[in-house]
Each structure stands twice: as C-alpha cells, then as structure tokens.
Amino acid sequence: MEYFIQQLINGLTLGSIYGLIAIGYTMVYGIIGMINFAHGDVFMIGSFIALTAFLLLTSLFGPAFLPVVLVLVLIITMLFCVAWGWSIEKIAYRPLRGSFRLAPLITAIGISIVLQNFVQISQGARVKPLPPQIQGGVTLMEGATGVVQLSWMHMIIIATTVVLMTGFSLLISRTSLGRAQRACEQDRKMAALLGIDVDRTISLTFVMGAALAAVAGFMFLLRYGVIDFYIGFLAGIKAFTAAVLGGIGSLPGAMLGGLLIGLIETFWSGYFPIEYKDVATFSILVVLLIFLPSGLLGKPEVEKV
Amino acid sequence: MTTPLNSPAQRWLDTPLLSVEHLTMRFGGIVAVDDLSFQVGRGDITALIGPNGAGKTTVFNCLTGFYKPSEGRIVMRHGPGPHDAALAAAHSGGLRHSKDGDSGVFLLERMPDFEIPRQAGVARTFQNIRLFGGMTVLENLLVAQHNGLMVASGYTLGGILGLPGYRRAEKKAIDRAVYWLEQTALLDRADDPAGDLSYGAQRRLEIARAMCTGPKLLCLDEPAAGLNPRESAELNRLIRTIRDEHGTSVLLIEHDMGVVMEISDHVVVLDYGVKIADGSAETVRNDPKVIAAYLGVEDEAEAEDIVEGVAS
Numbered sequence: 001m002e003y004f005i006q007q008l009i010n011g012l013t014l015g016s017i018y019g020l021i022a023i024g025y026t027m028v029y030g031i032i033g034m035i036n037f038a039h040g041d042v043f044m045i046g047s048f049i050a051l052t053a054f055l056l057l058t059s060l061f062g063p064a065f066l067p068v069v070l071v072l073v074l075i076i077t078m079l080f081c082v083a084w085g086w087s088i089e090k091i092a093y094r095p096l097r098g099s100f101r102l103a104p105l106i107t108a109i110g111i112s113i114v115l116q117n118f119v120q121i122s123q124g125a126r127v128k129p130l131p132p133q134i135q136g137g138v139t140l141m142e143g144a145t146g147v148v149q150l151s152w153m154h155m156i157i158i159a160t161t162v163v164l165m166t167g168f169s170l171l172i173s174r175t176s177l178g179r180a181q182r183a184c185e186q187d188r189k190m191a192a193l194l195g196i197d198v199d200r201t202i203s204l205t206f207v208m209g210a211a212l213a214a215v216a217g218f219m220f221l222l223r224y225g226v227i228d229f230y231i232g233f234l235a236g237i238k239a240f241t242a243a244v245l246g247g248i249g250s251l252p253g254a255m256l257g258g259l260l261i262g263l264i265e266t267f268w269s270g271y272f273p274i275e276y277k278d279v280a281t282f283s284i285l286v287v288l289l290i291f292l293p294s295g296l297l298g299k300p301e302v303e304k305v
Numbered sequence: 306m307t308t309p310l311n312s313p314a315q316r317w318l319d320t321p322l323l324s325v326e327h328l329t330m331r332f333g334g335i336v337a338v339d340d341l342s343f344q345v346g347r348g349d350i351t352a353l354i355g356p357n358g359a360g361k362t363t364v365f366n367c368l369t370g371f372y373k374p375s376e377g378r379i380v381m382r383h384g385p386g387p388h389d390a391a392l393a394a395a396h397s398g399g400l401r402h403s404k405d406g407d408s409g410v411f412l413l414e415r416m417p418d419f420e421i422p423r424q425a426g427v428a429r430t431f432q433n434i435r436l437f438g439g440m441t442v443l444e445n446l447l448v449a450q451h452n453g454l455m456v457a458s459g460y461t462l463g464g465i466l467g468l469p470g471y472r473r474a475e476k477k478a479i480d481r482a483v484y485w486l487e488q489t490a491l492l493d494r495a496d497d498p499a500g501d502l503s504y505g506a507q508r509r510l511e512i513a514r515a516m517c518t519g520p521k522l523l524c525l526d527e528p529a530a531g532l533n534p535r536e537s538a539e540l541n542r543l544i545r546t547i548r549d550e551h552g553t554s555v556l557l558i559e560h561d562m563g564v565v566m567e568i569s570d571h572v573v574v575l576d577y578g579v580k581i582a583d584g585s586a587e588t589v590r591n592d593p594k595v596i597a598a599y600l601g602v603e604d605e606a607e608a609e610d611i612v613e614g615v616a617s
Binding site (some may be wrong): 174175176177179180182183186187189190191192193194195196197198 | 369370371418419420421422423428429431435437438439440444447448449450451452454455458467471475514518
C-alpha cells in the first residue's frame, strides 16, 4: 500500500512535467493546426539554461541564498526559452504560413535537429549531473512494507503546476488575449477582420508554450538531476502523446494526458520490468486511441455536409 | 454619368468617406474588377448591386484587405473635408495612413488586414456567415473589441489577475455588446454558442459583431439573403438605426431590390467588373443599361425598348 501511494506521488510529479510541456503542443496545435516539433527541444534548452544559470549564480552568491538563486534561475530560463519560442515561430513557421502543410513541419523538425546538435556540440554529449539541491520532505505514512515520502521537490512541482494551470485556464477563458486566441483557432481571417493582429497572437501562443516548457525543464533538472542533449526528444514525444491522449487542442486535456502518461510510466516501472516502460506507455496509448480517437477531452470532428 | 442635374444632395461627390479609384483586380487571366471608381458618401447608405459574378464581393475583399488589388487606390477619410493635402503627402510618401487627431486618410490597399478595422474603421460581414461558432454570442461581440481590452488589461497580465482597470474596461465592452444585442434582439441568447442560433439570428449577430469594432463604414455582403419578409423589414430598420444613431455609413451588396430601393441613398451598379451606373436609387432604377444587365439583354437599343415598354 505504501509503495503504491509512493508511486502515485512520483507519477503525479512526472505527469506534471509532461503536462506542462504538453500544453505547449496543444496550444500551438489549437491555433495553427500544426505540431511544433521543436517544442521538446525548447524544454531541453530550458534545462540546460537552468543548469548554466544555476552554476553561475551559486558560484557568485554561494549556497546560502538558494531560494533567491532558484527564483532567479527560473526567470532567466523562462526569458531565454521565450526568446527561443518566439524565434522558432518567426523562422520556421511565419514565412511558411499559407504554404502547404508539410513545409512548416519539416522546418520545425529541422530546428529540432539544429537545437539538439548545437547543444551536443557546445555542451558535450555526456550527461550533465546536478546534485540534489532541495532535499527532505515530510513522511506521510510509515508501515510494514515501506515509507511514503512527500518531498519538498514533489510539492514544489505539483504546486507550481497547479498555479500555472490555473493561471493559463484563466488566461484562455477570461482575458481578451485568450478570446483572441480562441477566435484565431476558429477563423484566422475573420479574427483579422475584427482588428486582431493574428501574427502577434500566434507569436504569443508560441511564447506561452515556451515559457511553460522552460518551467518544465527547470523542474526536470531539479527533480532528476541528469540532463543531456537528447532529453527533449523523448520528453517531447511523450508530451505530444499526452496532448493527443487528452484531446489535441484542449488545455485540461493536455494536463490530464500528461498526468496519465506520468502515472502509467511510473506504475509500470514500479511493478513490471522497467526496461519496458516506454513500450507499455505507448501500447496503452495506442489501445486508448483506438477506442477514443479524438482523445479523452477532445471534441470529435463533425463533418458538415 | 447618368445622374441628372436636378438630383438632391449627392454626398458621395461632396463629402466622400470612401473613394475607390481605378480599382482593378485580376486573378490570372481573369479580370474580376476592371478600372472601377466610385465614392461612398459620409452618412449614406450605399448599395453595390449587379448580377451574379459582377465582382461585388471582390470589391469588398479588396476593401477589407482580403485581396491586394492589382491596381488602384482605396481611400478612407476620417473627419470632414477631402483631406487632399494629407492624401497627396501620404500617397507619395509611401505611407499607409496619415492621422491628425480624429481626422485622417487611410490607404486601404497598403494596410495589412487587421489594421483596416482597427485604424481605418471599416468592418464587414459575409455572404456565407463567418461567426465563431464555438464561442458564445457575447464572446463573439467581445472578440470584436479585443484591441481596447488588450491595452486595458496591460497586455493580459491585468486580465489574469482581474485588476480594476481591466474589470472596468471589460464592463464597458460588455455594455456595448449588450446594447447591440438589444438592437438585434439577441439579448436572451447572449450565453448560447453562436453556432446554435437560427440563420436569421446569425446574420444579425454578424452585424452586431461588426458594429462592436466601432466602424465608420460598415460593409454588408448580402445581409438580406435567406431572410423572410419580416426579418428583411427588421434588417432595414437595423441598418437605418446604424446610420441614423451611430453615424456609421453603410455599403451593402444586395440582390433584394426591395431592400436596395427602400433604404439606399446611392446605388452603384457593376456588371462584369465594370461600373455601368452610379446615382440615386431613382436614377439607377430607370437606367436602360441596368435593366439590360439584369434582364440579360445583349443590345442596348433592345433594352431601351424594354424601358419604354415598362413606361407605357
């Protein structure tokens, strides 16, 4: 029982990170109907920027100011990732808007490869470790079979995710920008005819996705402590999967999908051979999508005749 | 042209709000609009009519930035007067517009689509309705007021936090939306998805949404299409309210001659992309070329015979 609850907590934490990345996929898909294949690499870049900034700042301030340093690192990471997200849209998507649909897909994959190789060359191919910075936590249960630990790190990740999700839901449902995004999703031309700067709205969508990926990269670094140039690929694929599972285009769906994938992965690793965790995750996904082709919270496409 | 000398005030000549000058639009080898010039008077209801395929919607698409015209110039003027000096300066200076307080000139063919409603104050509706079907009726009207709200929300942050400045701005936007919902008799449907409205109600909502952008010129593409006589009469009243109480000039494409003749101050007739008549409803109605175009008569002489036949 204790083991089960512990896995549940671990799964929710991992799922939160996937969920945050998945929101970036789902928002961009919502507004331009295309997958931003470089999004996973923004997450990877985020974790590298976080590592660099962290090492720089701790060498400047010393370990005494850890909370301040972490907040600064998060801000720096977000700023850089936002710049990346904005540039990716500007370079790989905007010039190709209106061309055939596969073209921006290819440029995005190109950017993804460029980012991976750039980090591989500039930072080296070996994994970069960061010793755990935030340790300790509270013990929730102690039983015969084990202990249930809720570490500070778990709490930070889950709390940050909840806050960000709430903020973004409010943004989409309540603010004028959110309304403009939804309008662009439905009919970009019409939105422009009502005075909405569609290009800017699309840019802001990429920027928001990148900011969330930055937070995910930052938290991934702190939680797991090992990063390399390739983490963006697998995390990206899983987050993309999460977005599809939840129903692409749906914000709560992305979060739900992320949590589900995190949970499936963690529970499989906890009870079954860990080498097969990705096989299991994706197999379950395939089965789910056969029965729910538009995802858990997605709206089915109704073709009007 | 065919305008008699003794016609009443010709606002389209004296105080033009919009001037279309030598507009040509080609698609490959097809000339959809050929060297078209006409003016829309300030405070007028102007009808753009013509048989199917005459190029009316193409003109609208050029006006609203959907198409970049192959040739020609489209000028919006804010504030009284022809603004000739400002226009000449903007034109030769390669500017998109030149503003001075409330007055200004706008060269629509140079402006990106989203600036035309925002800066030049031109809004439009579509022949095939283009509402945001998944959003509520009220949200459709709030989207049209995006720019003001975006500034008021401090570019969104204030909106998430619900700061008082944004709340006030949103309250004002909702008041404006509610006003137009009352005018279009849609108030009780405010929270329904726009896609659930009946056809006639969707048409009215499109007009309400266009008016929420605060336009100086409202372009309506076949607003009466598919409406029953009662709805059609309501539409006429709505268009008059828009002109009389809001000082918004109206340019409409319409096939329903009852609507056109009843409400238009000025009628421009197109056929095969060329202007064939331009004047008050009365003059245009009796123009043999117009009758020929509508009845599909090849020969002008034959058309004149028909006119005489009608007259006698």
